[in-house]
Amino acid sequence: MALTAGPIAIWTLLIVGMGAFLFTAIGLLVFKDVYERIQFTYPAATIGVAAIVAAVVIQKSISQAGIKAILIGLILLWANGALSHATARAARVRRLGDWKPSPQEKIEIVDGN
Amino acid sequence: MNPWLIAAAFLLLCLVAPFLICARGDAISRLVGLEAGSAMVTMILLLLAIGFNRDPFTDLALALALLSFGGGLVFARFLQRWL
Numbered sequence: 001m002a003l004t005a006g007p008i009a010i011w012t013l014l015i016v017g018m019g020a021f022l023f024t025a026i027g028l029l030v031f032k033d034v035y036e037r038i039q040f041t042y043p044a045a046t047i048g049v050a051a052i053v054a055a056v057v058i059q060k061s062i063s064q065a066g067i068k069a070i071l072i073g074l075i076l077l078w079a080n081g082a083l084s085h086a087t088a089r090a091a092r093v094r095r096l097g098d099w100k101p102s103p104q105e106k107i108e109i110v111d112g113n
Numbered sequence: 114m115n116p117w118l119i120a121a122a123f124l125l126l127c128l129v130a131p132f133l134i135c136a137r138g139d140a141i142s143r144l145v146g147l148e149a150g151s152a153m154v155t156m157i158l159l160l161l162a163i164g165f166n167r168d169p170f171t172d173l174a175l176a177l178a179l180l181s182f183g184g185g186l187v188f189a190r191f192l193q194r195w196l
Contacts, residue, residue, distance in 0.1 A: 007116075014117075017120065025131075028130045034139075048152075060168070068172070068174075069159060087185070090192045091141040
């Protein structure tokens, strides 16, 4: 069976997506700090999702499934950033009582808020 | 087995990591595991829908992507304020 450009591109994108998800899985297991774990959700939610969605769009073109796949990709891309921010903020509040920097941390506050 | 189902099976294996974090970590780490796991399950549902050539089932992945975002935000707010 001769492989044409379409299947090769799909395989390549799926392998890239699987690699990104594997990277995230390993990072989540290896690193114990919650902030590092939050960072390691990004390869899956950015590269992994984009690669898999691109593979779906190549397979289905701009059909119903292709458009839904693009929507899913956009939602996951946007949601991961918002959720990471909310989770990191919750972690900081739980650890320090407030998300704003304390004087002991010696963090320069630029805008005064 | 087509490439979509192989990828879905592989992502299912990767789901072990978020599962272990959800089982063993502290509250915030469990939330991180839940968020990572939600993204993985969303992609698994999408890959299964394409792999079995059932295009309408991509709605499941779309619904999960939307609902997991709301759920994650609620959990984060809840952990920040009350737990």
